[in-house]
Amino acid sequence: MSNTICQTIKKSTFFWQFNLRTRTLAAIAGAFVILTAIAAAGILIDPASYAPQFQQKNLAPSLTHPFGTDWMGRDMFIRTVKGLSTSLWIGLLAATVSSVIAVIMGVAAATMGRRTDSFILWLVDLIQGIPHLILLMLISFVLGKGMFGVWMGVALTHWPILARVIRAEVLAVRNSQYVLAARKLGSSRWKIAVKHIMPHVVPQYIVGLILLFPHAILHEASITFLGFGLLPREPAVGIILSESMRYLTAGMWWLTVLPGASLLMMVLLFDQIGENLRTLMNPSSAQE
Amino acid sequence: MLLEAKNISYRYQNGPWILKDVTLSVGEGERVGLVGPSGYGKSTLSKILAGYIKPAAGEVLLDGKELPAEGYSPIQLIYQHPEKAINPLWRMKDILHEGWVPDQCTLNAMGIEQGWLERWPAELSGGEMQRFCIARVLGPQTRFLIADEMSTMLDVITQAQIWELMIRIVEERCMGLIVVTHNEALAQKVCTRIISLPELNKL
Numbered sequence: 023m024s025n026t027i028c029q030t031i032k033k034s035t036f037f038w039q040f041n042l043r044t045r046t047l048a049a050i051a052g053a054f055v056i057l058t059a060i061a062a063a064g065i066l067i068d069p070a071s072y073a074p075q076f077q078q079k080n081l082a083p084s085l086t087h088p089f090g091t092d093w094m095g096r097d098m099f100i101r102t103v104k105g106l107s108t109s110l111w112i113g114l115l116a117a118t119v120s121s122v123i124a125v126i127m128g129v130a131a132a133t134m135g136r137r138t139d140s141f142i143l144w145l146v147d148l149i150q151g152i153p154h155l156i157l158l159m160l161i162s163f164v165l166g167k168g169m170f171g172v173w174m175g176v177a178l179t180h181w182p183i184l185a186r187v188i189r190a191e192v193l194a195v196r197n198s199q200y201v202l203a204a205r206k207l208g209s210s211r212w213k214i215a216v217k218h219i220m221p222h223v224v225p226q227y228i229v230g231l232i233l234l235f236p237h238a239i240l241h242e243a244s245i246t247f248l249g250f251g252l253l254p255r256e257p258a259v260g261i262i263l264s265e266s267m268r269y270l271t272a273g274m275w276w277l278t279v280l281p282g283a284s285l286l287m288m289v290l291l292f293d294q295i296g297e298n299l300r301t302l303m304n305p306s307s308a309q310e
Numbered sequence: 311m312l313l314e315a316k317n318i319s320y321r322y323q324n325g326p327w328i329l330k331d332v333t334l335s336v337g338e339g340e341r342v343g344l345v346g347p348s349g350y351g352k353s354t355l356s357k358i359l360a361g362y363i364k365p366a367a368g369e370v371l372l373d374g375k376e377l378p379a380e381g382y383s384p385i386q387l388i389y390q391h392p393e394k395a396i397n398p399l400w401r402m403k404d405i406l407h408e409g410w411v412p413d414q415c416t417l418n419a420m421g422i423e424q425g426w427l428e429r430w431p432a433e434l435s436g437g438e439m440q441r442f443c444i445a446r447v448l449g450p451q452t453r454f455l456i457a458d459e460m461s462t463m464l465d466v467i468t469q470a471q472i473w474e475l476m477i478r479i480v481e482e483r484c485m486g487l488i489v490v491t492h493n494e495a496l497a498q499k500v501c502t503r504i505i506s507l508p509e510l511n512k513l
Contacts, residue, residue, distance in 0.1 A: 200396055
C-alpha cells in the first residue's frame, strides 16, 4: 500500500525533476506535435465525415460525438478540427509573410539612412494607430474577403511590432563598440552583417514569428466571426462560432463553448512555444 | 611614421564644444601620455585619433595622409570596457582571431591561457577579457596603439605585467603609443612624454 503511494508520488514529481532546459524543450516539442497533428488532420479528414446527417441532429457531447452535433447533424469535433486547421494554415502563411515584411522594414529602417528610418517609423505608427480589427476588415473587404483577403489583411497589419524590435536590435548592434572595433580590425561590411548582426537578430526573429501566430489566428477568427473574413462554406472556427451564436439561447452550449475553447487552447500552445523559446534563447536565462 | 592631429574640434550634436583646435603629433617609438581630469575629452580625442568618429573640424593624418576607411587600421584603440568591445555571442577564440592570428608567444606574454579560448565572453572576468582585447590589436600592421584607460580594471600585478609587455612590443616594433589615463603616476612610469589635454584644448 505505502509502496504504491510512494510510486505515485515519484511519478508525479518525475517531470519536475528534469532541469528547466529539458522541461522547456519537452514543452516546446509537445506543443509542436499537437499543432502538427491539427494541421495534418485538417488536410486528411474526409469531408464526408462532417457532412450533414439529419437523423442525428442537436446531440449533446457524448463518446461518439465528443463535441456533440449541430442543427444539421454535423459532427462538431471533426468540424472544429477542420476549422482549427484552416485557421492554423492561414495563421502560418500570414505570420510568415508578416514577419518577412517586418525584417525588410526593420533592417531598412536601421541601415538606409535617417529619411527611410523616419518614413518607416511613421508607417509603423500609422498602422499601430488604427485599431487592428478595423484595418483588417478594410483590407479584407477591399480584396474581396475569402482566404486571400484574410491572409493579406493579417499579413499587412501584423508586422509593425516585430519591425520595431528588429530595427532596435540592428541599430544597437551596428553601433556597438565591438562592431566598430571589428571594422578597424579589417572585417568587411558583409562579414559584420553576417557574423556580428545576424546572430543577434535571428533569435528575436524566430521568437517574434512564433508569437505572431496566435495574433494572426485570433484575428482571422474574429473577422470571420464578424462576417468580413472567410466565406460561410469554408469550415473555420470563426464561421462555426458566428453560426452557433443563434443556437446558444436554445441551450445548445456545446456548439460555441467547445470550439471556442479549442481555439483558445491552440493559441495558448503557440504562446507556450514562443515563451519557452525565448527562455531558451536568452543567454541570461538559458543556463538556469 | 607620424600621427598628427591638426586643429581638431568636436562636439556631440549641438552640445557644448568638447575639443577646440587641438593639435598634437606622435612619432614612431614615442610613448605619449594624455592626461586630464574626467570629462575633458580624453576618450573623445582618442576615438577621433583612431578614426572611430569624425571631428567637426580639423583632420587626423598618418604620414601626411588620411586614415584608410576600410581594412585593418594601422591605428588601433584599446577601449576602456572590454565587455563592450567583445561580441557576447562569439567564442573568445573567434574574437582573438578576428584581425590576425596571434602567435603562442604573444598569448603567453599576455597571460592568456589555452583553456580560455573555447569559452564564451560571459565566462571570463573583465581583466581576462581585456587581455584578449589587447592581444587582438597587436597585429603586424599596427603602427600606433591608443590605450584608453586600458588597465583600470586589472589588479596591480597584472597591470605591471601587461604594461611591461606593451612597452617591450612597442619598442621592438618601433610603434607609437598613446596612453590615456588620469593616473599621473602610471603616465610618469610608462611614457616618454606627457601631454595635459586641458592645456592643449583652446576652449
